[in-house]
Amino acid sequence: MSKQTLVRVNKIESYQDLNGSLGKKVEIVEDPEEDHSSVFKASEEATMINEVLLTVQKAMPGLQMPRPVSPKMILFLTEDEYEDLCVTLDVNQTYNVTFEGAAIKFNKETEQYIGKPLTPPPEKKEGA
DSSP, X not given: OEEEEEEEEEEEXXXXXXXXXXXXXEEEEEOHHHHHHHHOOOOXXXXXXXXXXXXXXXXXXXXXXXXXXXXXXXXXXXXXHHHHTOSOOOTTOEEEEEEETTEEEEEETTGGGTTOOSSOOOOOOTTO
């Protein structure tokens, strides 16, 4: 049985272990936008007011109240381990994390759009 959750990378820091090897400390938190929808069901008016407030806060970052954040998990990875993840973790990027058996899998939320060309490539002319 697997469990999937939406998380956000809050902070990435460099660190050096006792042997002098360099690595990365990755702080991962639950994505707060997922939490709002699952905590309570509000009336249509309350939902509309909440959406307007969120839009205003995103447009004017100075009005945002900082929320206390507690990490969901903190990864201490060597440079090789970080490369073995096969996913580049970026601060403030949202990821789908799947816990399956003894494995933790990271997938970028917008990964389905990466790498697809916006326009089809031009057709090749024969004999050119």
